[in-house]
Each structure stands twice: as structure tokens, then as C-alpha cells.
Amino acid sequence: MRPFDLELARRLSAIREQGLFRELRRVDGAQGPRIAMGGRTLLNFSSNDYLGLASEPALRAAALEAVEKYGTGAGASRLICGSLGVYHELDEAIARFKATEAALSFSTGYATALGTICALLGKDDVIVIDKLVHASVVDAARLSGARIRVFAHNDLNDLESILRWADAAKDSKSQSSSRRPAVLVATESIFSMDGDRAPLRELVELKDRFGAWLMVDEAHATGLYGAHRRGLAEEDGVADRIEIQMGTLGKALGAAGGYIAGSRVLIDYLVNRARSFIFSTAPAPAAAAAATAGIRFVESDRGSARVAQLWQRCGEVFSAATPDSRSSARSGAIIPLIVGDEIMAVETAGRLREQGVFIPAIRYPTVARGAARLRLTLTAAHTAEDIACLRTALAACGLLPSRSNS
Ligand SMILES: *Cc1c(COP(=O)(O)O)cnc(C)c1O
Numbered sequence: 001m002r003p004f005d006l007e008l009a010r011r012l013s014a015i016r017e018q019g020l021f022r023e024l025r026r027v028d029g030a031q032g033p034r035i036a037m038g039g040r041t042l043l044n045f046s047s048n049d050y051l052g053l054a055s056e057p058a059l060r061a062a063a064l065e066a067v068e069k070y071g072t073g074a075g076a077s078r079l080i081c082g083s084l085g086v087y088h089e090l091d092e093a094i095a096r097f098k099a100t101e102a103a104l105s106f107s108t109g110y111a112t113a114l115g116t117i118c119a120l121l122g123k124d125d126v127i128v129i130d131k132l133v134h135a136s137v138v139d140a141a142r143l144s145g146a147r148i149r150v151f152a153h154n155d156l157n158d159l160e161s162i163l164r165w166a167d168a169a170k171d172s173k174s175q176s177s178s179r180r181p182a183v184l185v186a187t188e189s190i191f192s193m194d195g196d197r198a199p200l201r202e203l204v205e206l207k208d209r210f211g212a213w214l215m216v217d218e219a220h221a222t223g224l225y226g227a228h229r230r231g232l233a234e235e236d237g238v239a240d241r242i243e244i245q246m247g248t249l250g251k252a253l254g255a256a257g258g259y260i261a262g263s264r265v266l267i268d269y270l271v272n273r274a275r276s277f278i279f280s281t282a283p284a285p286a287a288a289a290a291a292t293a294g295i296r297f298v299e300s301d302r303g304s305a306r307v308a309q310l311w312q313r314c315g316e317v318f319s320a321a322t323p324d325s326r327s328s329a330r331s332g333a334i335i336p337l338i339v340g341d342e343i344m345a346v347e348t349a350g351r352l353r354e355q356g357v358f359i360p361a362i363r364y365p366t367v368a369r370g371a372a373r374l375r376l377t378l379t380a381a382h383t384a385e386d387i388a389c390l391r392t393a394l395a396a397c398g399l400l401p402s403r404s405n406s
Pocket of ligand 1: 108109110111134136188192217219220248249250256257258
């Protein structure tokens with residue numbers, strides 16, 4: 001081996017020793033409740049395709065039509081000559097769906113966080129993030145150069161004391177810089193690895209009291225919560241008090257990409273300043289068309305029926321006998337089965353695969369060290385029989401969840 005490869009092999013063996021080695025598992029076929037993997041068909045309980053839209057005929061048809069009309073590639077970034085009609089239709093569909101003045105789509109949710117946070121903040125500003133916020137927001141915070149403060153997960157008292165500190169720091173800074181330093185609070189609405197909710201109403205009150213801005217990543221709530229399925233901010237009645245609403249088009253919406261929804265001036269500003277938007281070729285037209293079709297589906301009565309079906313399935317995981325749709329809706333579609341030890345989590349995932357059930361082990365750096373888990377997710381495409389099989393497999397591994405640990 002060359003010295004370069006030797007060095008990397010050494011690093012990889014350290015990763016292996018900690019039970020943190022990862023490898024790709026090839027899936028032969030579409031995303032769905034059953035996936036073909038390693039010559040076997042497994043029941044899949046790990047997808048974020050919550051409404052089963054990733055292989056929905058209406059989305060496939062929209063993607064094919066976009067290929068016919070626009071070809072396969074945009075050819076350039078949107079600000080050069082790549083701003084095809086299909087992206088304008090998507091941006092308008094997002095704004096209408098989210099009931100905001102405007103919206104902007106990005107190639108991924110990750111690029112959305114990076115572009116947006118770095119456009120809004122610089123070294124004189126402060127970003128305050130929840131301890132469990134997604135890696136895309138953490139990476140964006142670092143890249144922005146802003147001062148980073150982390151508050152304990154969903155802990156309003158901790159956040160308040162940080163905002164009080166930031167307020168004082170702001171006053172001393174503002175004499176030396178040309179504009180008043182900004183303070184941005186960033187969190188998720190439904191947390192990706194724990195499935196719990198942020199206290200959005202209280203967060204909105206708090207940031208308003210301190211004149212801070214709020215960015216909420218609705219990656220795991222878009223399409224699922226609220227009367228129009230806009231997200232948890234809609235359900236909690238605070239959407240129009242959140243400056244920056246972020247989400248992805250690749251989870252419940254069944255396509256790929258990310259978005260920001262908000263005021264017209266925010267979107268105009270991002271078009272001018274979000275580097276991941278400006279310096280990147282526009283996404284595949286097929287992905288944008290599928291996302292627009294995904295939004296239309298979610299807005300329709302069929303979307304509402306899919307969501308109801310999802311909550312029904314969630315209730316069945318806890319108890320086949322007493323489906324209580326209210327408490328199952330509260331527990332959500334993400335159910336973490338905490339194992340703790342990394343190596344044990346990988347072994348447990350292996351035992352579940354032997355039982356025909358696929359739930360991968362989620363380990364550091366996705367979650368904290370010693371907090372390894374099986375992240376169980378449900379979709380509307382699962383059947384009651386699928387849930388029964390899941391319960392049997394979980395029971396065989398001593399993992400059947402109870403309501404209290406959700
Ligand atoms: C998946 C995810 C993202 C990134 O979105 P992609 O479209 O997959 O790049 C951002 N935030 C959260 C909370 C996520 O779960």
C-alpha cells in the first residue's frame with residue numbers, strides 16, 4: 001500500500017475497533033416497505049419515506065414528464081441559464097403549500113442549511129442550536145464563522161440564559177461593527193433520531209422577547225403535521241412567527257431537495273447570498289417535478305388519508321389491542337430503540353435481519369457515543385401484517401417498545 005492508503009487503513013481500523021465502521025448495503029429496487037437486499041427480501045423499517053410517495057405513480061409520472069420536456073440536466077446553476085420552469089413551479093408550490101410569501105428550493109436539505117445559515121450570519125453574530133440538531137445545521141453553524149452556543153435538548157431555561165448572555169454581548173459588539181449583531185436560534189420540530197417534539201410555542205415567545213431570529217428544520221414533520229400537513233409549526237399555530245422555515249423534499253414528500261419558506265425579502269436575499277444555491281448546478285428537473293407532485297399529493301384528500309393511515313400503524317406498534325390514535329400521533333413515526341453500546345446495537349440489528357426485519361443501528365457520529373440505537377420508522381405503506389411481523393421480531397430480540405420509552 002502507498003503511505004496515503006496505509007494511513008487511511010490505520011484510521012479505518014480504529015473506527016472498526018469502536019464498532020463504528022459503516023458500509024453501503026445495496027438495495028435492488030424501489031424504496032418501500034419491502035426491500036431486496038443481499039439476495040433476500042426484508043421488511044424495511046428504516047425509511048423516511050413516511051407516506052410511501054417515493055414510488056407513488058403520480059410522482060413517477062411527473063418525473064417522466066419532466067424528463068420529456070426538460071431533459072435530464074439543468075446544464076447550469078439557476079442564476080446562469082438553469083432556472084427552468086420546473087423549479088419556478090416547485091418554488092411556487094412550496095410557498096402555496098406552506099402559506100408563506102415565497103420559497104426557494106435547493107438541491108438537498110443539507111445544502112439548504114449550509115447556504116441559508118452562512119448567508120444570514122457572519123463572525124460578529126451568534127447562533128444558538130439545540131444539542132440534538134441535525135449535522136447539516138451544525139456544519140452550517142461552523143462554516144458561518146458565527147459564535148456557536150449549544151443549549152441542552154429542548155431546555156428553555158438553558159436557552160434563555162444563553163439568549164441573555166447573547167443580548168449583553170450584542171450591545172458591546174454593536175458599537176464596533178456596521179450593523180447590529182444577529183442572534184439566530186436553530187432547532188428541529190420533530191427530532192430526526194429521537195422522534196420527539198420541540199416546544200415551538202415557547203421557543204417563539206422566547207426568541208421574540210430577546211429579538212432573536214428562529215430557524216426551524218421541519219425535515220421530519222413536513223407533510224405530516226397540521227391541518228394542511230405543512231408541519232409542526234402549523235399544528236402549533238406559530239408558522240407566521242418563525243423567520244426561517246426549512247425542510248427537505250426527500251422524506252415525506254418522496255422526491256429530493258430542500259427548501260426555505262418565508263418572506264419575499266428572505267428569498268430574494270438567499271438568491272443573492274446563499275452560496276450552495278448560487279455555485280451549484282440546479283437539481284435534476286425530474287426531482288423538482290416529483291417534489292411538486294409530492295406536494296400536490298400531500299395537499300389532496302389522498303394525502304390526508306395517508307397521514308391517518310400512518311398514525312394508525314404507529315398505534316399498532318405499541319399495542320395491537322388498544323390502538324389509541326391520539327397518543328400514537330404524539331409518539332410519531334420515529335421510534336428510537338435505545339441500545340447504548342455500539343457493538344451491541346450492530347449485533348441486535350443483525351439478529352433482526354435474520355428475522356427478516358431491517359432496522360439499521362444508528363451510531364456515533366449520528367448520535368452521541370454510548371447512545372447507539374435502532375431507529376425504527378414507520379410509513380403509511382406498511383400493512384397491519386407488517387406491523388405484526390415487526391412486533392414478533394422485536395419481541396424475539398427483547399426490544400418491544402412500550403409507550404413510556406418513546
Ligand atoms: C435528512 C435531514 C436533513 C437533510 O436533508 P437532505 O434533503 O436529506 O439533504 C436536514 N435536517 C434534518 C433534520 C434531516 O433529518
